Amino acid sequence: DQQVKQNSPSLSVQEGRISILNCDYTNSMFDYFLWYKKYPAEGPTFLISISSIKDKNEDGRFTVFLNKSAKHLSLHIVPSQPGDSAVYFCASIRGHNTDKLIFGTGTRLQVFP
Amino acid sequence: DAEITQSPRHKITETGRQVTLACHQTWNHNNMFWYRQDLGHGLRLIHYSYGVQDTNKGEVSDGYSVSRSNTEDLPLTLESAASSQTSVYFCASSESMASGSSYEQYFGPGTRLTVT
Numbered sequence: 224d225q226q227v228k229q230n231s232p233s234l235s236v237q238e239g240r241i242s243i244l245n246c247d248y249t250n251s252m253f254d255y256f257l258w259y260k261k262y263p264a265e266g267p268t269f270l271i272s273i274s275s276i277k278d279k280n281e282d283g284r285f286t287v288f289l290n291k292s293a294k295h296l297s298l299h300i301v302p303s304q305p306g307d308s309a310v311y312f313c314a315s316i317r318g319h320n321t322d323k324l325i326f327g328t329g330t331r332l333q334v335f336p
Numbered sequence: 337d338a339e340i341t342q343s344p345r346h347k348i349t350e351t352g353r354q355v356t357l358a359c360h361q362t363w364n365h366n367n368m369f370w371y372r373q374d375l376g377h378g379l380r381l382i383h384y385s386y387g388v389q390d391t392n393k394g395e396v397s398d399g400y401s402v403s404r405s406n407t408e409d410l411p412l413t414l415e416s417a418a419s420s421q422t423s424v425y426f427c428a429s430s431e432s433m434a435s436g437s438s439y440e441q442y443f444g445p446g447t448r449l450t451v452t
Contacts, residue, residue: 232376257439257440264446265445265446266426266428266443266444266445267379267443268443269441269442272439272440316439322386323369323381323384323394324381324439324441325381326378326379326380327378328376328377
C-alpha cells in the first residue's frame with residue numbers, strides 16, 4: 224500500500240521554465256512533508272519541507288505548496304536550471320509518535336538547455 | 337564537519353553468503369535508518385534505531401538484521417544474501433523527535449550491492 228505517491232516517473236523541462244513536481248498522500252494524519260533531491264551515485268539531500276499548518280513554504284527558487292483537503296503537495300522550481308536535473312523524492316511523516324519518513328517512488332527531472 | 341559514511345561503496349557477493357554493510361555517523365544523532373532503493377519503489381525502510389540497543393523492523397526487513405551498540409554505528413547484515421537483495425542501500429540519521437527537530441534525515445552516499 225503506497226501511502227505516498229509520485230505518479231510521474233519523469234519530467235522534462237526547458238531551462239528557465241518552471242518545473243512542477245507532484246506528490247499525493249493517502250494518510251490524513253501525516254503532518255510534515257519533505258522534498259529530497261538525489262543525484263546519481265550520491266545519497267539523497269534535503270531540499271525543502273512544510274508543516275501541515277502551512278500551505279506554502281519558499282526557499283529561493285524552490286516553493287512547496289500543500290493542499291491538505293486534496294492530500295496533495297507540489298514542488299515548484301523557478302527558474303529551472305540544468306543543475307536541477309536529478310531524482311526528486313517527496314516524503315511524509317506523522318510526527319506525533321514516530322520519526323520515520325515514508326518516501327514516494329521519485330520523479331526524475333531533466334532540465335535541458 | 338559532521339558526516340555519515342558508508343562502506344563499502346560497491347560490493348559483489350554470492351548467493352548464500354553473509355554480508356555486512358557499515359554505516360557511521362558523526363552527527364551524534366540518536367536515530368539511524370537503513371533504506372534500499374529500487375526502480376519503481378523509491379526508498380523503502382529496512383530497519384531503524386532510535387538509540388543504543390534499540391532496533392526496529394521496517395517495511396522490508398526480511399533477510400536483514402541490524403545492531404546498535406553505540407551512537408555512531410548501525411551495521412546492516414544480510415544473513416544469507418539472495419539475488420532479490422541486489423540493490424542500492426542508504427543509511428541515514430536524524431535527531432530525535434523529542435528534540436524538536438525538523439525530521440530531516442541526513443543520508444550517506446550509498447552502497448551498491450550485487451548478489452550473483
